Amino acid sequence: MSQYDTIYQAAHEQLVDFTFDQSVVAVFPDMIRRSVPGYETIITLLGNLASQYAQEQSHIYDLGCSLGASTLSMNRQINTQNIHYIAVDNSAEMIDQCRTNLSTQIITPQSFEVRCEDILTTPLENASVVVLNFTLQFLPPEERQRLLTKIYQGLNNKGCLILSEKIQFNSSAQQKRMTQWHHHFKRANHYSDLEISQKRKALDNVLIPDSIDFHHQRLSDCGFHSVDTWFQCHNFASFIAIKT
Numbered sequence: 589m590s591q592y593d594t595i596y597q598a599a600h601e602q603l604v605d606f607t608f609d610q611s612v613v614a615v616f617p618d619m620i621r622r623s624v625p626g627y628e629t630i631i632t633l634l635g636n637l638a639s640q641y642a643q644e645q646s647h648i649y650d651l652g653c654s655l656g657a658s659t660l661s662m663n664r665q666i667n668t669q670n671i672h673y674i675a676v677d678n679s680a681e682m683i684d685q686c687r688t689n690l691s692t693q694i695i696t697p698q699s700f701e702v703r704c705e706d707i708l709t710t711p712l713e714n715a716s717v718v719v720l721n722f723t724l725q726f727l728p729p730e731e732r733q734r735l736l737t738k739i740y741q742g743l744n745n746k747g748c749l750i751l752s753e754k755i756q757f758n759s760s761a762q763q764k765r766m767t768q769w770h771h772h773f774k775r776a777n778h779y780s781d782l783e784i785s786q787k788r789k790a791l792d793n794v795l796i797p798d799s800i801d802f803h804h805q806r807l808s809d810c811g812f813h814s815v816d817t818w819f820q821c822h823n824f825a826s827f828i829a830i831k832t
């Protein structure tokens with residue numbers, strides 16, 4: 589059972605950049621559900637989308653898997669046989685808990701592996717589905733196109749990438765409205781103004797969002813012929829890019 593997130597409840601004298609350490613692992617399911625509008629819907633629906641693209645005898649990658657929620661959703665909804673799930677995260681604390689979650693909850697006889705490594709170095713091959721659920725935003729911007737090109741190359745024909753991200757808006761007025769609505773959502777989920785502002789500062793140098801247009805263009809530049817925004821709620825969106 590996830591603990592209640594109180595990480596930024598007290599005033600921090602010195603705010604350090606946000607990291608995915610043990611304190612975050614303990615509260616992660618609560619934190620992401622109360623912070624990302626639509627997170628649970630995206631998790632459920634990405635499993636449903638993945639079930640339409642999963643191919644027999646192929647690999648399914650969950651890059652930046654945290655505690656394995658995306659892998660478990662896909663595993664529950666995919667009926668295709670002989671899938672090998674590969675869940676990757678570079679936080680050792682996340683990976684330890686993810687291994688336990690998948691070991692106890694994955695529906696056999698599908699096989700899986702959990703890897704603690706940087707997704708920039710993960711080899712990708714024979715993939716029918718690749719998921720980047722709120723992970724690309726944490727990579728250095730200059731590395732993102734290289735990773736997406738590697739994903740495109742590792743995908744089989746008719747395979748897909750599902751990419752969810754916090755997004756930014758080119759119009760400052762729209763950016764302001766979306767941020768306001770997002771903060772209102774967080775307040776409704778019992779985060780105080782202090783928690784919201786301290787978390788925001790801690791993420792400042794760590795989470796760097798791109799715009800929807802930029803995501804579409806970059807995915808096209810990487811070779812994907814079809815790119816759709818299939819979900820958006822305030823400043824969070826999810827895309828599906830298909831390799832034809």
Ligand code: GEK
Pocket residue numbers: 608620651652653654655656657658676677678679682705706707708720721722723726727
């Ligand atoms: C979910 N997908 O529940 N290599 C590997 N992992 C990384 C890297 C990297 N270079 N950078 C960040 N991460 C999950 C949620 S959380 C999103 C993903 C959030 C990992 C990081 O350790 C963390 O576990 C994850 O990406 C991002 O559907 O917290 O907003």
